[in-house]
Amino acid sequence: VQLQAFGGGLVQAGGSLRLSCTASGSTFSNYGMGWFRQAPGKEREFVAAISWSGLRTAYIDSVKGRFTISRDNAKNTVYLQMNSLKPEDAAVYYCAFLKNWPDRPYTYWGQGTQVTVSS
Numbered sequence: 001v002q003l004q005a006f007g008g009g010l011v012q013a014g015g016s017l018r019l020s021c022t023a024s025g026s027t028f029s030n031y032g033m034g035w036f037r038q039a040p041g042k043e044r045e046f047v048a049a050i051s052w053s054g055l056r057t058a059y060i061d062s063v064k065g066r067f068t069i070s071r072d073n074a075k076n077t078v079y080l081q082m083n084s085l086k087p088e089d090a091a092v093y094y095c096a097f098l099k100n101w102p103d104r105p106y107t108y109w110g111q112g113t114q115v116t117v118s119s
Helices: none
Strands: 003-006 009-012 017-023 033-038 045-050 057-059 067-072 077-082 091-100 113-118
Touching (some): 017 113, 033 067, 045 067, 057 067
Antiparallel strands (some): 033 091, 091 113
16 A cells, blocks of 8 residues: 655645645555644654544644545545645645554555645
């Protein structure tokens, strides 16, 4: 199984980005999915999670009300809509299959996508 995140870029503070992550293989719909991020010099942190059905979501406090996670099981894709971006949101963003709800991923990290927020 491979995970590939894309959609990052450079945006001004207050702007928006939509990240996507596509998984290869046929087991995507069996798993909860999470978005995580890692800023330079910091540990990777949980950002958002969505259950396999899409009916349950969870967010780190700092992004509640600004970020929205969603998924399309037919496309093996999970999304992260990021609005009102702040400089502290800048990081490399990764998606991952969840081992335990909501923030314990399997330790497989595919290709991330860089988000840069200018102030």
